[in-house]
Amino acid sequence: MKRVFTLGPASESPKIIEYFCQTADGFRLNVAHLSLEGLKTWLDRLSSIFYNQGKVWPVILDLQGAKMRIGQYPSQAEIPANVCLFFGEVSASPDYLPVPHLDLFQVLQVGDILSLNDDRLKIKVTEVGQRQATAEVLVNGSLSAYKGINRLDHPVPFTQVGQRDRAAIELGLQYEYVQFACSFVLDGTEAEHLRPLTQDRRLIAKIERPESMQFLQDIDGNFDDLWFCRGDLGTQAGLRVLGALQAQFVAQFPQLSKPKFIAGQVLEYMTYFPQPTRSEVVHLYDLKIAGFDGMVLSDETAIGQFPEKVADFLQDFFTI
Ligand SMILES: Nc1ncnc2c1ncn2[C@@H]1O[C@H](COP(=O)(O)OP(=O)(O)OP(=O)(O)O)[C@@H](O)[C@H]1O
Ligand SMILES: CC(=O)C(=O)O
DSSP states (O other), rough: OEEEEEOGGGGGGHHHHHHHHTTTTTTEEEEEOOOOOHHHHHHHHHHHHHHHHOOOOOOOEEEEETOOBBOOOOOSSSSEEESEEEEEESSSTTTTTEEOOHHHHOOOOOOOOOEEETTTTTEEEEOOOOEEEEEEEEEOOOOOOBBEESSSOOOOOOSSHHHHHHHHOOOOHTSTEOOOOEOOOOSSTHHHHHHHHHTTTTEEEOSSSSGGGGGHHHHHHHOSSSEHHHHHHHHHHHHHHHHHHHHHHHHTTTGGOOEEEEEESSSSSGSSSSOOHHHHHHHHHHHHHHHOOEEEEHHHHTTTTTTTHHHHHHGGGGOO
């Protein structure tokens, strides 16, 4: 199975990246966590490492795609019981939630439930305007800048590539090894909006919402690789049905022609411990037998305490 390593604060040093190069088939940078300057710093760092290695690796820029996030917002352990959502990028007040997605306001209806920060908060819409709405909190929890916001039951259609993604694509195209991944793909039509911008680069579909399961063949037709992303999918669908969804995905392999990767919480335990759990290694082996072509490591290599041990573990895992 191919191995894609997500890079982050735990893997910033050239020494660690060079170490990863012995095992990795590609790298992933999540644009959601990076400013444009931060992204450029990463790409320049990788260019110089690749130059020294005499070889390049694919670097996948994970675009926000159809995933909606709030804008800048002061960190709160809990938000006020009633909040105002407005079309905008920045808020200094916990009472006002900035949402930089006009698409959302165009479809929002009174009674809609919005989920925030991977389902930690739920709010119910009480009034809607063209560029703002009010909502009451049903389930409260912590919230800070750029966390996800999602309209439950009625997904918001993807009609345009956002400003942040456009800037990341423009920058990425300056590096020959960059490819792109689109978050929250619903039915494959997202590729029509992205392809004119991403040119001839590989375009990956991230399957992370349950509704996309019925469109897998359309997505397969329009994208170059499929990533089954269990982090967000587990949040969207609920953990109890995640196993059934993965089985449903695998059952469709005979009809899917593109490489299929498993992403999210592959060796999660290694974020904090130097070895994976028995369940993780047995499951990973089962995934290979099931026909997955590769895996995407996330927290364990981006923010984990043992990034090199993850590489060590994967170095010879499938040869034993
Ligand atoms: N460049 C970065 N800078 C800071 N933190 C990062 C960076 N990249 C990843 N992280 C952190 O590492 C963890 C794993 O990153 P990853 O992108 O896989 O998670 P995620 O945000 O849940 O992904 P997704 O956007 O697909 O939901 C996250 O907790 C994220 O906050
Ligand atoms: C990797 C990723 O995006 C996920 O599991 O949600």
